[in-house]
Amino acid sequence: MNESDGSGDGTQWATGSGYLHGIFANDWMGFRATNKSLRIRFSDFFRFEDDCIVECYSQIDIIDFLQQIDCDPLPLVKRRALHLSRADRSERCHDDASR
Numbered sequence: 001m002n003e004s005d006g007s008g009d010g011t012q013w014a015t016g017s018g019y020l021h022g023i024f025a026n027d028w029m030g031f032r033a034t035n036k037s038l039r040i041r042f043s044d045f046f047r048f049e050d051d052c053i054v055e056c057y058s059q060i061d062i063i064d065f066l067q068q069i070d071c072d073p074l075p076l077v078k079r080r081a082l083h084l085s086r087a088d089r090s091e092r093c094h095d096d097a098s099r
Contacts, residue, residue, distance in 0.1 A: 013045060017043040042059065
């Protein structure tokens, strides 16, 4: 790898993503095992210098994992978003009616 990645700063980055598939057989971070099949989405980002990896970042989709084990972390966020979108529609309708 002797060429820059095109970002303009001369760095060399590579990335990959995919799914890990398996059975949630052991408790993890306080979440009880379900013994059900799971798939976990991930992404990895690598920075190279002199053809060696010198930096690595990994991202795991924890929200998707939690939803698969019936532990949805977003119900409050979803309710708030729904409330805001209804309020926004109501306000737009009110503004249109007053014209």
